[in-house]
Amino acid sequence: MTPTIDAKGRVTIPAEVRRALGIREGDTLFLSVEAGVVRLAKAANPFDPDEPITDENLPERLAQVTNPFDGLAMIAEADYRAGRTRTVREYASERGIKLHG
Secondary structure, three states: OOOOEOOOOOEOOOHHHHHHHOOOOOOOEEEEEEOOEEEEEEOOOOOOOOOOOOOOOHHHHHOOOOOHHHHHHHHHHHHHHOOOOOOHHHHHHHOOOOOOO
């Protein structure tokens, strides 16, 4: 495969690659350059409503992420579902911090 770049800097991803990666119009992709090689990865939705993140599946789901922020979001969701989170008001109250409003 030898895709070309158009005048606006766009590259067309060949259909067979899009099918293999499950890429559709409107999907978000991550692009990085490593040792002169361009890497392209489809962004995954860390908030898949069909498979909520739990303590049990968190390690497997983290292994799938390519963006570190997706990993942080997964950890935050797992903590929230397990009841390990507090509101800002609760946190402030525990530390004697007065909030306005």
